Amino acid sequence: MVATKNFNYDPKFYDIQVNWENRLAKERPFFEPLFKRYKPRSLLDIGCGTAHHAEMFSNYVDEVTAIDPDSMMIDHARENVIKAANISLLVGGFEGLENLFDKKFDMIVSLGNTLTILGTKKKVKAALKSVKKVLAPGGVALFQFLNYEPKVLAENRYYRPKVFSHDDKKYIFMKHFEYGKKKTTVDFIISVLDPEGKLEEFYVNTSKLCTLRKNIFLKMAKNCNYKDITLLGPGGIDVFDKDKDISLYALMSKSPV
Numbered sequence: 001m002v003a004t005k006n007f008n009y010d011p012k013f014y015d016i017q018v019n020w021e022n023r024l025a026k027e028r029p030f031f032e033p034l035f036k037r038y039k040p041r042s043l044l045d046i047g048c049g050t051a052h053h054a055e056m057f058s059n060y061v062d063e064v065t066a067i068d069p070d071s072m073m074i075d076h077a078r079e080n081v082i083k084a085a086n087i088s089l090l091v092g093g094f095e096g097l098e099n100l101f102d103k104k105f106d107m108i109v110s111l112g113n114t115l116t117i118l119g120t121k122k123k124v125k126a127a128l129k130s131v132k133k134v135l136a137p138g139g140v141a142l143f144q145f146l147n148y149e150p151k152v153l154a155e156n157r158y159y160r161p162k163v164f165s166h167d168d169k170k171y172i173f174m175k176h177f178e179y180g181k182k183k184t185t186v187d188f189i190i191s192v193l194d195p196e197g198k199l200e201e202f203y204v205n206t207s208k209l210c211t212l213r214k215n216i217f218l219k220m221a222k223n224c225n226y227k228d229i230t231l232l233g234p235g236g237i238d239v240f241d242k243d244k245d246i247s248l249y250a251l252m253s254k255s256p257v
Contacts, residue, residue, distance in 0.1 A: 011050050011076035013190055013203070016166050017173045020052045028056070030236030034251075035060040038140050040106030046094060046131070047114025051077035051087070057109075058084035065105070069093035094118065094127035097134045104136040111144045116209040119183065121220070124210050128224045138256035141226070146184075146247050147240075148211045153179045156246055168195045183208045214242045217250065226252040 041062045045054045048066035050073055058064045064087045068074055071091045078089050092100050094115075108131050118124050131141055147153070159175040170193040178185040186209055192201040214231065221229050229252040231240035240248040 010203075011070075011073050013171070013173070014073075015050050015076075015080075016164050016171055017162055018052075024052065024056050027236075030249075031056070032060070034107075034140075034142070038107060040139070042103075042105045042136075043107045043109065044101075044105040044134065046097075046108065046110040047112060047117070048077065048089075049073050049112065051081050051089065053109070053111060054087055054089075055082055055084055058087050061107070062086060064088070065090065065101075067092040067100075094123075094130050097130040101134050104134050104139070106136050106139045107142070108135055108139070109142045109144075111142075113145050113209060115143050116145045116148075116184075116212045117207065119208050119210055121182075121210055121212070121216065124212060124217075125220045125224070128220055128226070132224055132226065132254055135254045137254060140251065140253045143250040144247065145212060145250075146209070147242060147245050148179070148184060148209075148213045149242050150179050151243065152246060153177055153184065169193060169200065170197070180211055182211055184211045185209075214240070214248075221250070221252055225255070227255055228253045 040060075043057050043061045043064050045051070045057065045064065045066040048054050048068045051066045051068075054064050054066035054077075064084070066077070066087060067090045068077075069092065074089050074091050082089065090100070110131075115124055115127060118127055135141055157177050162173040164171045164173075172191040172193070174189040176187040176189070186207050188203075188205040188207070190201075190203040191199060192203075194200045218229060218231075229250065232238065232249040232251065233240050233245040234247045236249050
C-alpha cells in the first residue's frame with residue numbers, strides 16, 4: 001500500500017514503533033525545568049499525534065489542548081491514550097489557529113517534524129505567524145524538527161530498522177531521507193510478517209518535508225518578531241550544533257506587551 005497524502009501514517013503503526021514509557025522518561029528532564037521556569041497554566045500541543053506528550057504535559061499545567069489534522073490520530077488518542085480530565089482533543093492544525101480558538105495559550109509546543117511536514121517555507125512562515133497570534137503575551141513556543149544541514153542528513157540517510165512483535169505478528173519499520181534544497185524526501189517503509197514469517201502487508205509512505213535549515217528558521221522567527229530565540233540539541237540540554245546534531249529544539253517567546 002502506498003500512501004497518497006503527506007505523512008499518511010496509521011496511528012496503530014505510530015504507537016507500535018515507539019516505546020513511549022522510555023521516551024517520555026528520557027524527555028521529562030528537559031520539559032520539567034521549562035514548566036518550572038515559565039509556569040504556564042494553559043498549553044497547546046500542535047500535531048499531537050496519538051497524544052502521549054499531551055498526557056504527560058497534563059501533570060504540569062491546568063489545561064492542555066491537543067490538536068492534530070488527522071482525525072484518526074485524535075480518535076486513537078481519545079480511545080487508547082488520554083486519561084487525564086484536563087485534556088481537550090480537537091482536529092486541527094496550524095492553518096487558521098486564530099479562528100479555531102478564542103483564547104490564548106501560555107505555552108505552545110509542536111514536536112516531531114510537525115512544522116516541516118507542512119512542506120514549504122511559505123507554509124512554515126505562515127504557521128509561525130499563526131502560532132504567535134494565539135500565544136499569550138510573555139508566552140513561550142517550542143518547536144522540534146530535524147537538522148536539515150546536508151552533511152548531517154547525508155550521514156543519517158538510513159535509520160536502523162526497528163523490529164517489533166505485536167498480536168503474534170512482526171513489524172519492521174525503516175526510514176530513509178533524501179536531501180533536497182527546497183524539499184527533503186522521507187520514506188517510511190513498514191513490513192508486516194505473519195506468525196510464520198511470511199510477508200502479510202507492505203506499506204510505503206513518502207512525504208515531502210520543508211528543508212528548514214538553521215539560518216532560514218532563525219530568519220523566519222525573527223521576522224515574525226519572536227524574542228529570546230534559543231536553539232538546543234536533541235536532548236534539550238546543550239546548545240544546538242548544526243554540524244553534528246540530528247535534530248533540535250527551538251525555544252522562543254512572545255513580547256509581554
